[in-house]
Amino acid sequence: MNLITLKELCEMLHISRRTIQCYEKEGLMVATNKNKYGHLLYDEKAVERAKTIKFFRDLGFKIKEIKGIIDASNDIKKEALENRVKELEQKKRKLEVIIKETRRLINELI
Amino acid sequence: MNLITLKELCEMLHISRRTIQCYEKEGLMVATNKNKYGHLLYDEKAVERAKTIKFFRDLGFKIKEIKGIIDASNDIKKEALENRVKELEQKKRKLEVIIKETRRLINELI
DNA sequence: TTGCTCCTCACGTCACGTGAGGTGGC
DNA sequence: TTGCTCCTCACGTCACGTGAGGTGGC
Numbered sequence: 001m002n003l004i005t006l007k008e009l010c011e012m013l014h015i016s017r018r019t020i021q022c023y024e025k026e027g028l029m030v031a032t033n034k035n036k037y038g039h040l041l042y043d044e045k046a047v048e049r050a051k052t053i054k055f056f057r058d059l060g061f062k063i064k065e066i067k068g069i070i071d072a073s074n075d076i077k078k079e080a081l082e083n084r085v086k087e088l089e090q091k092k093r094k095l096e097v098i099i100k101e102t103r104r105l106i107n108e109l110i
Numbered sequence: 111m112n113l114i115t116l117k118e119l120c121e122m123l124h125i126s127r128r129t130i131q132c133y134e135k136e137g138l139m140v141a142t143n144k145n146k147y148g149h150l151l152y153d154e155k156a157v158e159r160a161k162t163i164k165f166f167r168d169l170g171f172k173i174k175e176i177k178g179i180i181d182a183s184n185d186i187k188k189e190a191l192e193n194r195v196k197e198l199e200q201k202k203r204k205l206e207v208i209i210k211e212t213r214r215l216i217n218e219l220i
Numbered sequence: 221t222t223g224c225t226c227c228t229c230a231c232g233t234c235a236c237g238t239g240a241g242g243t244g245g246c
Numbered sequence: 247t248t249g250c251t252c253c254t255c256a257c258g259t260c261a262c263g264t265g266a267g268g269t270g271g272c
Contacts, residue, residue, distance in 0.1 A: 006226080018262055021228090026261095037270060039226060058208055063261070078219045085212050088205060095202050098168055102195050109188045116252080128236055131254090136235095147244060149252060173235070 003032060003041040012047070013054050023053050026063050028070065059084050113142060113151040122157070123164050130160065136173050138163050138180065169194050 010017055023029050029049045031040040042050070056066045061084065069080045120127055133139050139159045141150040152160070166176045171194065179190045 016262075017226090018264085022262060034227095037226075055211075057261090059212060074219045078216055081212055081216050081219070085209055085216070088209050088212075092202060092205050092209070095198055095205070099195055099198050099202070101165075102169060102191055102198075106188055106191050106195070109184045109191070126236075127252090128238085132236060144253095147252075167235090 003043055004047065006031070006040040006042070009042050009047060009050060013050055015054060020050065022063070023050065026067065028053050028063065028067060060088070113153055114157065116141070116150040116152070119152050119157060119160060123160055125164060132173070133160065133163055136177065138173065138177060170198070 004012070006017060006020060010020060020029075024031065029046060032043040032046045033041045035041055052070060053066060056070065057063075059081075061069070061080075065080075069077050114122070116127060116130060120130060130139075134141065139156060142153040142156045143151045145151055162180060163176060166180065167173075169191075171179070171190075175190075179187050
């Protein structure tokens with residue numbers, strides 16, 4: 001049972017202490033334990049949980065939405081992910097359009 | 111001098127009344143006038159101003175950043191826009207990566 | 221004792237969203 | 247008088263950011 005500290009977890013996932021604190025307050029995850037000094041500790045399962053939450057966040061899901069799908073069936077997860085992929089592709093197309101528009105504007109600003 | 115109402119401005123730009131109110135409170139723009147009933151009115155210059163602000167917002171600039179560039183020289187604007195385009199392309203690449211990852215995950219969830 | 225790290229609140233931030241309470245013409 | 251539209255506050259929201267104040271080992 002390898003336990004890591006909150007700081008190590010944050011460095012591993014490239015997120016802040018406050019972000020993890022937010023996940024915990026919303027009930028999305030819990031620290032595995034505390035050491036004798038009161039420092040928060042996380043085991044591998046907790047680390048995986050945090051990674052999953054971050055993955056959903058990167059996909060643009062809100063914390064409350066994540067609460068609704070992270071422990072749901074594969075069918076529900078799959079549907080949510082498929083819908084999200086469609087939205088992300090929409091977003092990507094919009095990004096491409098605005099990048100082009102901006103390029104044009106930059107050239108006009110010579 | 112064609113004046114339009116706040117509602118018409120909002121419909122034209124596909125943004126909310128509250129969004130315009132926010133731009134105005136931050137000092138980014140002002141209503142041209144009010145009619146005798148106190149309704150807010152905007153002339154073509156104000157409409158163009160609002161369009162420009164929305165364009166910068168779509169590009170991801172914060173309101174305070176917009177305050178710093180909207181009335182600046184073309185050189186300053188150009189630099190800000192070029193930096194932003196680079197960031198948007200970064201964002202686009204990240205989006206592509208996460209879309210692929212999600213597709214892979216969806217297939218694993220069969 | 222000093223410096224360093226961690227912890228737990230809790231207010232701040234950003235760009236609006238969402239009423240609340242009031243006005244004016246029809 | 248009723249219904250509809252607009253207006254101006256101002257609190258709420260979301261996901262953290264940023265101290266504040268305190269603890270414990272070295």
